[in-house]
Amino acid sequence: MSERDFLTDRFEENRGHLRAVAYQILGSAAEADDAVQEAWLRLNRSYTSEVENLRGWLTTIVARVALTMLRSRTARSEDPLDVPVLHLAHSSDDPEHQAILSDSLGLALLVVLDTLAPNERLAFVLHDVFAVPFEEIAPIVDRTPAAARKLASRARRRVHGAAPSPGTDLARQREIVRAFLAASRRGDFNALLEILHPDAVLRADRAATVMGATGLVHGASAVADALSGRALHARLALIDGVPGALWTQAGRPRVVFAFTTFADKIAEINLIANSEHLHMLDLVMLED
Structure with a gap:
């Protein structure tokens, strides 16, 4: 076997792993x-x-x-490439790649990762998802191992703070989402405050911010102000089986409102507009 054939075989053995690493860092297939x-x-x-x-x-x-690539995109304030998720089809037979994509970082967390600095995102993904030692991460981000550890720690706090909280059954969550949509359409600020948890968080991915959404908003009052009158065309929908909202244009999904509820209040709203991520979701429109 020639050296080139040897390298080709070894590279193909690792392609699924490498693609999973790149996808989790970049969020774009x-x-x-x-x-x-x-x-x-x-x-x-x-x-x-x-x-x-x-x-x-x-x-x-x-x-x-x-x-x-991530630093270049951030400097230009660009969204990941708007390409259908069918790019993933050719690797669907790779068990390692599919397991990593399905089990490590959900779509809501991809939105959170979009709010991190490139070095933080890379340090967190390499260490917490792929178990790469900080001694190996440090030269990639041009930091000491201790500094790389701090980068991952900051990112971890943000990610763990975005983890969904238990609390509400699906029927009740549908009522809460329906009430949210009605209040937002009316521009009823006080009604929105009643529905939102005092510590509510609104996050938008890069594609949604390009469309005019604010990337990160904390607190019920600020979230209510950001969304009052903004859900005029959003409709009640199931997002991967969970009640949420969906805005379509010409029959095409454009923005998903993914909700996390706690104690009968909306604790978190993630706006997802990246077309790759939208194509990953099971979306079912409901009677509003």
């Missing part, structure tokens, strides 16, 4: 493919037999490429 392709090109240019841990070496390369 198309950009993840680009990062993996760049890793393949660098492998062909830079590989030496002295590399003992090829999987770790490739993970570092993909992470560096993804971080550069």
